[in-house]
Amino acid sequence: MATILIFIVLIAVLWFFMIRPQQRRQREAQQMQAELAPGAQVMLTSGIFGVVREITDDYILVEVSEGAAIKVVRAAIGRVMPEDFGQQVDASDGEPAAAETSETSETSESNELNAASDSVVVEPIEPEDDR
Numbered sequence: 181m182a183t184i185l186i187f188i189v190l191i192a193v194l195w196f197f198m199i200r201p202q203q204r205r206q207r208e209a210q211q212m213q214a215e216l217a218p219g220a221q222v223m224l225t226s227g228i229f230g231v232v233r234e235i236t237d238d239y240i241l242v243e244v245s246e247g248a249a250i251k252v253v254r255a256a257i258g259r260v261m262p263e264d265f266g267q268q269v270d271a272s273d274g275e276p277a278a279a280e281t282s283e284t285s286e287t288s289e290s291n292e293l294n295a296a297s298d299s300v301v302v303e304p305i306e307p308e309d310d311r
Contacts, residue, residue: 213254216240221261224252229261 216222220232222242233249234241240257243249 212260213257216254216257216260221263221265223258223261224256225258226256227258 216232216235218232218235221229222232223229224242228242228244228250230242230244230250232240233243239251239253241249241251
């Protein structure tokens with residue numbers, strides 16, 4: 181009788197520490213995926229960040245860059261990011277930093293690209309003859 185009691189206690193402990201938390205995580209994930217709305221910032225399970233643009237029964241369209249979107253299943257949404265995610269924070273007061281103008285941003289990007297392309301040398305690799 182004591183061995184049966186120990187076996188029942190062991191199963192109860194296993195359920196309490198392993199199965200129950202997993203069921204809770206699954207419920208939370210399903211609830212999060214059901215509450216998605218267009219415009220939400222999300223992180224996919226693969227680590228890709230994007231903004232939900234369209235939701236259907238079968239898939240979710242996630243914009244990963246301006247003009248570039250990917251179609252994923254609901255289960256691929258890992259988590260919904262906070263609304264202030266991705267904003268730069270000003271170190272002095274903890275507030276989001278003022279956004280740069282697009283002209284300044286484009287100019288600095290092109291300068292960085294030009295500087296990088298000036299220092300890169302690409303040489304073709306000749307196949308070796310094994311004769």
